[in-house]
Amino acid sequence: MADFRTFNVVVLGLGFLFIFTAFTTTGNIEQTVLKNLENNTFIGSGYHSLGIIYGVFSVSNLLAPTVVAVIGPRCTMFLSGILYSGYISVFVIPSTWSLYFTSVLIGVGAAMLWTAQGHFLVENSEASTINRNTGLFWALLQCSMLFGNLYIYFSWNGRTEISDSSRRNIFLSLLVASVVGTLSFLVLRKIHREEELLSEDEGQPLLSTPMMYKHRANTAIQDAKTEFKTILQLVKAKTILLLSPCMAYSGLELSFYSGVYGTCIGATAHFGEAAKGLVGISGIMVGVGEIVGGGLFGLVCKNNRFRRTSVVFLGMVVHFVAFYLIFLNIPSDAPIVFDTSTQRSPYLTPSISIALLCSFLLGLGDSCFNTQLYSILGRVYAEQSAPAFAIFKFIQSVFAAVAFFYSGYLLLMWQLLMMVILGFAGTLCFFVVERMQNFSGEQLED
Template sequence: MDFSEMVTDVGTRNVVRLSISFMLLFFAYMSQEFIQEPLIEAEYRRTGLIDPHAGYHSFAILYFFFTIACLIITPIVEMITAKWSMVIGFVAYIIFQAGFIWLNSTYLYITSAILGIGASFLWVGQGKYLTENCTGKTIERNTALTWVIFKFSLLGGGIFLYFMFLNTGITELVATGAYKIFVYIFCSISFLGCLNTCFLPQSAYIPEKRDQESIMQTLRATFKIMRQPPMLLLSFIFLYTGFSRSFWIAIYPTCIKFTTRLGENTSKLLAISCIATGIGQILAGGIFSIMGKKARIIGKDWICVIACAIHLSIFVAIWLFFPSDAPIHPTDKIGWFEPSVYVAIGCSGLLGFGDAIIQTQVYSYLCDGYSEESSHAFALFKFYSAIASTIAFFISKYFTLTGHLTLYGTFAILSGITAVIAQKMYFHKKEHFFQENTNKIYPMTTSEPIKIEISDSGSTIFSNDANSKK
């Protein structure tokens, strides 16, 4: 599909509008999230009135409530539509961000719980809206396009933080209260994203309306999908996305900030790290946006394997160059080698690059195989991812860097293995979930859980028993 077709495709235009909303929200939120733990640690040193690890506690609470909410909100998302589900999510993010104007543990923990619930509405709604605006031709391109635009938020946030910390560090900003100015800016930008979401157009390809599900019916349907072999295999990749994101968004930046041998102004280095991660994310998304459906030639399995191999090599480099106690408190120790600014920034970029590859493939898997059950499928994806993030942040004040890297490295290996098995058994390169320009349904295996035909006009799912349309 050339550029002129992209412009005229209604679904693609909707995806671009959606991505702009997310870019605005996460420019603000991720900028704040990137410095959350170091900022709270600086506030603790100034007043002693907040737990020095409250940032990690906040993340753990957030992802705990996110985990639970993902399982039960699907009928609400179906009832109020994907757009208004995302609006609820935007409001929750703004409420959380505003709390940093009056930073205290009580408000932080309560709004972390609210944010966890709101985030489930945001991400399940996003997955549903994205699925409703994709066809067989546009799945890979639109998911990658979403990722590229979305991740400009990380690049922009990194540049913003760089100038924010150009002549001063987090400690000085907290001491003077000047950081509150930036909180006001972040809240205003998030509000613009919320406003844009309120005016999103109707989805281009809305599936046929089904009877409204109750929460119990939703749970049964979700757990039914959860037990299917493809979803069981994908669960390892889902878990790894949670571990990966927790590491590059909070734990690794904290390592950079707390490793004093990296320089006097590690706050500025933190911003450069954010920029590098954003560049890595955008580069990976851009590659797959250009490749589009040509990525199928390589296969989702080997793409995931490549991404996991990149992350494993980065984990080894971080273990060699960073002190083991870097995630816990400021330290002047070294790893096996003297900490290096170039290694730190290079690792940031490659962490973002590998994470974007895996995330775009996950979205492609789910849009491919669970078109009609998109709310359930994306809820399960976020459910598993949130479990991993909750675990990662819960153990953050207890685990050394070695412990973190061992855990994440193990799941990176498992993700690569299960991606290969899932592709071979259920997502075969030649007999894929979708077959373009054909009126046939191609069974994949005798235990195929879903039969799906996606054409230029949208997707149709067939029941397994009678080979008839749902």
């Protein structure tokens, strides 16, 4: 049994590695690709597509637990993987309607996939192995930011335009990766548990298999209703209200590092023929920052040498340094140009090393905020963790969606200013919650 569980966790991590190698790479390059389409009839926007994905994802989180309970985590992840593959395939032969239609589908699929992943990981773990299994899964997942973007660098390096043939080859390769990850979910082994429904009167098995599924569905619906009521209660809690600015900021900076900044680098005319290849290297550096931050703060928290406030403050400083350097180094019209390159000149002569340093800092700072938000929510709402994390994901996804929609219209300086203001407010509010925790010594509830 233990061997099967370890096998399942490894296969689960590899499946997500392949799927998110495809999806993360797509999110990083899609606006650049769509701006270079040799097709005058296509009017879609990569920013709008990502905004739809995160908007639908935020709402679908409310329904995902019921679906997973009814059809099971393995089947849910397989079906979700098909939706991810469908989204990747759109870029092989792009059309506006299919881009936005699959954006809605993948938003639903993402909610189902991540809910099923959490359920399956817990199902294959025990108290003594949950930390190891979680670490193993996230280590494999974070590697997804490296391989696809490295392929983009070698494919695009030296190119000033992305031809149709180059685009097709790239997305066919990413589609293959996504399909491989989806098929790997079929290899997952089922963990058998003795869960028979017994008659209260006779003490014998009462329900056939179809009736078992019906009973499970009814139970899941009741659980979903209960969880939804808990969510409504927690939304009004003082702790959640105070943490909301920090959650919202995590959504803004998520959209910036995952889709906007790579596009800005690819559109910077001063980088010349290296610009398109740097989109891939930028994604790799973000991934390295995430991996370094996750490992570093895991050791920090384990040894209790720093409090959560110290890590969050570090994240704020790291991000603000990155934002200032980006403001100086990248042209202000980089997010909004609709041809192939920027027209404005930045304050400094654009430097590739500074641009890539900022990518690393964006990933490092993101790991600061997210690890500590998970930490404080897990401590304050230990008995209500699922609803609390659902609220976190909802707020984060809504603001990520909003940010993707305005990213194609606002100059870079205004986008950076919005993140600075919300990041500073979110950090202060996080400090208040941590101070309340230190004084109360117990769960904070309204």
